[in-house]
Amino acid sequence: MPRMPRNEDHFRLWRRVLRPGTTVEDIDAFARSRQWPMGDVVERDRAAGTDGRVTWQAGAGVALAYVEDAMFGIGCYTWSADPGDLGGIADKTLEPWTVPDLCRALDGVADAKARGQGVLRLGLASAPGHDEHVFARISAALADADPRVRFAALWAVAFAGYARFGPAVRQLAERDPEEFIRQRAAATSLPRA
Secondary structure, X not given: OOOOOOOHHHHHOOEEEOOOOOOHHHHHHHHHHOOOOEEEEEOOEOOOOEOEEEEEEEEOOEEEEEEEOOOOXXXXXXXOOOOOHHHXXXXXXXXXXXXXXXXXXXXXXXXXXXXXXXXHHHHHHOOOOOOHHHHHHHHHHHOOOOHHHHHHHHHHHHHHOOHHHHHHHHHHHHHOOOHHHXXXXXXXXXXXX
């Protein structure tokens, strides 16, 4: 499995995870309705670990970016700086997932695939800093009986970047029965607490 290079800056900025059915075309329509010029376009390449990315210049020092993560293809949008009122307008127009929505969606889900997708979205949607609700649900996914969910949770840990995940990640790297989980855990870097 390729190690995913990341531009940590764009994942630590204000970001919103898109619901299924909302695409880059919807974000482009939002940007075009405001006459924002499109800038760089980078195609997603899973094999190379390259996130897809499209940007629009929204004003002086503010750009809107659509990002599709390389590994799973989950779309989100970010801003290069505080978008002010534009953030609320984009949220109302594009209706992204909220962290409370994603937490509720994870609670009591029996299907492993749905749990894995949900925890990935939650990791991407998590705000910089620490959210106890996010931490609790990703921690539960790290201990899930299904190795696919644990794998997804490790990516969610990397997206969230909470240092408090360190002990659980180290335990998976050392003791998980699945080699691919141990490898992913060993490759997951977190800031120091």
